[in-house]
Amino acid sequence: MTVRVQTADFDLTSEVAALRARNPKIGAVACFVGTVRDLNDGSAVEALELEHYPGMTEKALEAIVETARERWPGTDVLIVHRVGKLIPLDQIVLVATTSAHRGDAFASCEFVMDYLKTQAPFWKKEKTEQGERWVDARTSDEAALARWNTADDNVDKRG
Template sequence: MTGAQALPVTDIRVQQADFDLSREVARLREGDGRVGAVVSFVGTVRDLNDGASVSRMELEHYPGMTERALEDIVAQARARWALFGVLVIHRVGPLAPLDQIVLVACASAHRGEAFAACEFIMDYLKTDAPFWKKEQIPEGARWVDARSSDDSAKAKWVDR
């Protein structure tokens, strides 16, 4: 459909399985000649958090509610920027250091819109999507608290 007006793509998935970044980004821009930029963010499991070694992380979510929250976040991004495609994949279940957790990708005509939308979606996802993280550290399991830096990142979008 090169050069033609393709329908906007929105793909939101919460899954246990890993994802292939190259394949997912290629699908987002496939056949849409309007796409001049695709920006993606991949979050991974760190082996160190708040000064403690992390051997494993378990991600939990509230099925149904989580997907609706992600759909709302993407709708807010679409209302702000002209996006041809948005992809959000968030993994749940047990994960090890270096495993991929989340992929956010945005396609638009120009890089500025794609960068801004990708950052916006990630900032809102960190505060508004019902996910919970439990880390396995040498002292045992601990829940990861929300960070004030995530609230600050989200707040910068309020008046923009």
């Protein structure tokens, strides 16, 4: 399985080992692990709650994976994204990509993460001392996404 949305934590070492075991031609693995920060937009974050629409979210993530595989043939991708209530230092997301060479592994990992941050249907609510607030998309995330856009881009926006 290349896409999982779950409440449980994940183990980076075992996830990467399982991904590597799929293909003996792998020469590179690139990983990104996102964690909950204790500070966002000047406020201390006590907790973060992630919501999603089951089925729709997985479909959107699978479209991102498929596009990465088309852009970087021979690349494999794993996305593990957590939902539910998380606290600072908890792991939120794992994106891991494999390829014959490091350049494709790095590029595909960054591509998947940029699309995931802006196109995947997740909603984040932070609990702070001032109360709860929904987290808006960042313009820096949209700018990171823009560099990947091409005329043949086929990632389904929001499922």
